[in-house]
Amino acid sequence: MIHAEKAHYPIVLMCRVLRIARSSYYAWAAGEQAREARCRQDQALVHEITVIHLASRGTYGVPRVHAELRRQGQAVNRKRVERLMREHGIAGHSRRTGRRSLTRADRTAAPAPDLIGRDFTAPAPGLRVAGDITYVPTTEGWLYLVKLPLIVDTWRLGP
Template identity: 75%
Template sequence: MSAICRFIHAEKANFTIVLLCRVMKTARSSYYAWAAGLEVREARRRADMALAHEITVIHIASKGTYGVPRVSAELRRQGRPVNRKRVARLMREHGIAGHTRRTGRRSLTKQDPGAAPAPDLIGRDFHADRPGTRIVGDITYIPTA
């Protein structure tokens, strides 16, 4: 609908709005409602650009680490109350993303460099003459003292 209204707006100097709306199969009220919101949409776009600039400044000042929650909180601290969803939309549209921390999980194959290796009680001989005589397991993935 917006593309049709933009076309009608561009061609209204050459043709009447009534004719353009009839040819494009659009209600005149729809065109006039769209035209009435032009100034509001332009003001909103300018406000979004100014806010995006502020978000970029905050993001750069944080060395690229702040995401949506922290940027929103910083804007509120500066006296600029803005909805978190608007900040998220602007950051997404401008390709601004915060740095996420890694989780505290440990690798299963990495050993603690300060820990002594466990003693080899069966001498690497895993062959058992009878069932249940040599039972082994690995619990190195469980963090212990």
């Protein structure tokens, strides 16, 4: 607003009314050319990102596009690549579309009965035993974590 109205009103007066430091206005005005240059650089970088993305048949995301730009000799920050790709709707293809279970649930099966009635107290150790299994994804595949025992007395293990 100050820049648009400086022909009609003194800059000092407008800055005082808007409670803005005069130095802030002059710093903003001096940075206008730098902002325009940055915008032109961003447009050129978006073109390069688009070329790399299309060459990868739309599969490359931010990390690979950034690595390819670095290989081409462009010193560019990963966050800048991420911002430009987000602003222009450029996204890589991800194989991980959601969580997958290791088994397919039988929708028609009856749920397992609660044999201990949610009562986990036991009169003596080893009389009620229950367990839990957890699947943990790792780089080498699924890791199965079994937690035993939870002491409960309704079930007996073995003869």
